Amino acid sequence: MQGTKRTHVRYLILLMLFLVTTINYADRATISIAGSSLQKGLGIDAVTLGFIFSAFGWSYVLGQIPGGWLLDRFGSKKVYAIGIFFWSFFTILQGYVGEFGVSTAIVALFMLRLLVGLAEAPSFPGNARIVAAWFPTAERGTASAIFNSAQYFATVLFAPLMGWIVFRFGWQHVFLIMGGVGVMFSILWLKIIHNPRQHPMINNAELDYIASNGGMVDMDQASDKNGEKKGPRLDYIRQLLTNRMMLGVYLGQYCINGITYFFLTWFPVYLVQERGMTILKAGFIASLPAVCGFVGGVLGGIISDALLRRGHSLTFARKAPIIGGLLLSTTIVACNYVDIEWMVVGFMALAFFGKGVGALGWAVVSDTSPKEIAGLSGSLFNMFGNLASISTPIVIGYIINATGSFKWALVFVGANALVAVISYVVIVGEIKRVELKEPPAKGGALGNAVVS
Template sequence: MTMLAPSIRPTRKRHIMLALVAFATALNYLDRTLMGVAAPSMSRELGLSPAEMGLVFSAFSWSYALAQLPGGVFLDRFGTRLTYALSLVVWSACTVSQGLVRSLWALIAVRLGLGVAEAPCFPANSRVLVAWFPRGERARANSIYSVGMYFGIAFLSPLLFWMAGHWGWRSLFWIVGSVGIAYGFIWHRMYRDPADHPGVNDAELALIREDGGITQAAAPRPFRWDDVGWLLSQRSILGAAIGQFATNSTLVFFLTWFPSYLTTERHMDWLKSGVFAMVPFMAASLGVLSGGQLSDRLVRGGVSLAVARKVPIIAGLMMSMLIVLAIWLPRGATGDMAVIAVMSVAFFGQGMSNLGWTLISEIAPGSLVGLTGGLFNLCTNLAGIVTPIVIGLTVGRTGSFVSGLAYIGAMAALGALSYAFVVNKVERLVRD
C-alpha cells in the first residue's frame, strides 16, 4: 500500500508581519494628527496666526518630501528591519519634543525633524508588501495596514480632544511619543524578512514566490541619479505620482485643518468636535478596507491588474470631489450633521484611493523598491507642503474655508483624471 504524505500547510507568519506594520502605521499617522487636535489651543498659547499655523502644518512635509529619496536609498541599503526601527524611535522622540516647544521657530524645527524621521515609513511598508504577500493578497494587506492611518484616529479622537481640554495640548505629544519609542524596540525584536524568519516554512515561501512576491531581498544597488530619471520617465509611475498627490490633498486637509474647521467655521465646542471628528475617520477606515477587498476580488476573478487596481482608486477620488458640497450647507444642528455626512463620504473615497500604494508596489523594479517608493512618496507629499499653506492663506484672508474646500475638490478631480488617462500598464518594471 502506497502511503501518501499529507501536504504541508503554509505558515502564516506574513500576517504577524502585517500586524507589526499596521500598528507602526497607526502610530505614524497618529503622530501627524496630534498637531491638528492641538492646533486651536496651541495657536492661542503661542500666539500663532492662521497663516503661521499653515506654515507649521506644512513644515513637516518639507523635510518629509525632501527626505524621501535618501530614505529610500537608506532602506535599499540597510533593509526594512533596521530602517523601520530607527525611524520609529527618532520620529517618536521628535513627537515628545513637540510638547516642549515655546516658540514658532522651535516648533517648525521639530516638525522638520519629524518629517525626516518618518520619511522611510511608507517605502518600507511597500517593501514589506512585496516581500511577504502574493499578488492576490496584496491589496487586502495594503488596506489592513492602511486602515491604521484612520482607525486609531477615529476611535481616539474623543479621547485626544478630552486630553487636550483637561491636561493641555502638550500631554498629547508626550504620551503618544513615549509609546512610539517603546514600539521601535519591539519592531526590531520581532520583524524579519521572509528568507531570514526562523518560523516561516517552505510552503509559505513558495506561496509568496509563485504569485509575484519577492521573498529574497535584492542585492543593494548603489544610488544613481539616472535611476531617478528613468523612473520618472515611466508613464505609470508618473501618472500614479500625480494621482497620489491629488488624493493626499484630501488626507492632509483632514489631518491638519479639519478640527479647526469644525471649531471655527462650524462653531462646535471641544467635546462635540471630538465626537464629530471621529465619524469621517471611521468612514475612511471602511473605505480603505472596501477598496482593498474590491481590488483583490477583481484580481481573483480574472480582471486585468490595471483595471483591478485603478477602478477603486478612481471611484474613490470621484467621491472625494463631493467635499465641495459642504460649502453650501448652513450652520446649526441640521447643517452640522449634513456637513459630517458629506465629509464622511469624501473621506471614505479618499480611503479607497489609498490603494495607490498597492499599485506602485506592483510596478516597482525589484532592485529599486525603496527608491521607487521614496520617489512616489516625494511627489505624494508635495501635497503636504502645498495644501496647509493654501488653506491657511485663504482662511487668513477671507475668514472662511470656502476656497480651501474648493481647492480640495479640484485636486480630487485632477487625481481621477491622472489615474484614468496617464497610468497605463500595471506590471513589474525591469531596470538593468
C-alpha cells in the same frame, strides 16, 4: 509535519505594519488636534499655523530619496526601527516648547516638526517594500489597503483621545503620550520584523506560497551577493522619472494626499472655527469621517483583489476603485451648501469614505516598483505625493486668511480629487511592473525605462 500546512506569519507582519502606521499618523495628527489651543496659547494667525502644519512635509519630502536609498542599502528592519524611535522622541520634545517664549516656541515647534518628518520619511516606502516581500500579487492590494487604512484608524482611535487630553490636561500632554507609545513600539518592531527567509516563525510551505505567487522574498538578499551591498544607481531615478505611467501615478498621489492633509491638519480647526464646536466635540466628530475612511480603505483593497482573482486585468482591478472612490470624494464641496451639523459630518464622511476606497496608490507601487529599487521607487512616489503635505496646509491657510472662511478651501480639496481621476484615466495607462535597463559600463547612451 511542518511543511504540510502553511503558517500565516505574513498576517502578523501586516498587523505590525498596521500598528506602526497607526502610530505614524497619530504622531502626525497631534499638531492638528492641539492646533486651536496652540493658536490661542501662542497668539498666532492662520498663515503661521499653516506653516507650522507644513513643517513636517518639507523634511518628509526631502527625506524620501535618502530614506529609500537607506532601505535598499540596509534593509527595512533596521532603518524603519531607527525611524520609529526618533520620530517618537521628537514628538515627545514638542510637549516642552511651551516652556519658551512665544517666538522661540514657534521656531522650536517648526524645527521639531521638521525632524519628525525626516525620521518618518522611510516609513511608507518601508511598508510597500515589506508588503512586496511578504505578500503574493493577488493579496497585495488588500495588504496595502489595510496598512494604508491605518491613517483613518489613527484618527478614529486617537482623535477623541487626544481631544480629551487637550481638554483635560492641556495640549502638551498629547505629544508626551503619543511619543512615549512610539518609543516602546520601536523595541517590539525589532523583535518581530524579519525578512521572509529569516523569520523564525515561517515554514517552507508559506515561504514557497509567497515566492511562487509574486512575492519578492529575496529582496534584501539580492543586493547582498558576495557580501557586497550595492546602492541604487542614479540612472534608475531618471528612468522612473521619464516613465509616463509612473508620472501619472505620482500626480494622482499628490492629489489624493491633498485630501488626506486637509483632514490631518485643518479639519479639526474647521469644526471649531467654522462650525463652532468645542475642541472636545471636534475631537470626537473628527473621528466619524475617519471611521468611514477606514472602512472605505479596507474595502478598496478587497474589491481590487477580488477583481483580480475574477480574471480582470491588473490595470482594471486597481483603477476601478481608485476612479470611483475619488469621484465620490468630491462630495466634500457639498458641505458649503448645508448648515445642519449632521449633514456636514455626513458629507465629510462620504468624501472620506470615497478617498479611502480610492487610496490604492501603495498597491500600485508594490505592483510596479522595479525589484532592484523597491525602496527608492516607493520613496519617489511618496516624495511627489507628499508635496501636498507642504502645499495643502499653506494654500488653505492663505485661502482662510483671504476669505475669512473655509468655503473655497473645500472647493480646493474637491478639485484635488478630480485631478487625481483625470491622471489615472488619461496619463497612467496600463499598470505593469517597470523593468530597468542597466546603463552601459563605459560611455554610450543611458538606458531607458521599459515596462513588461
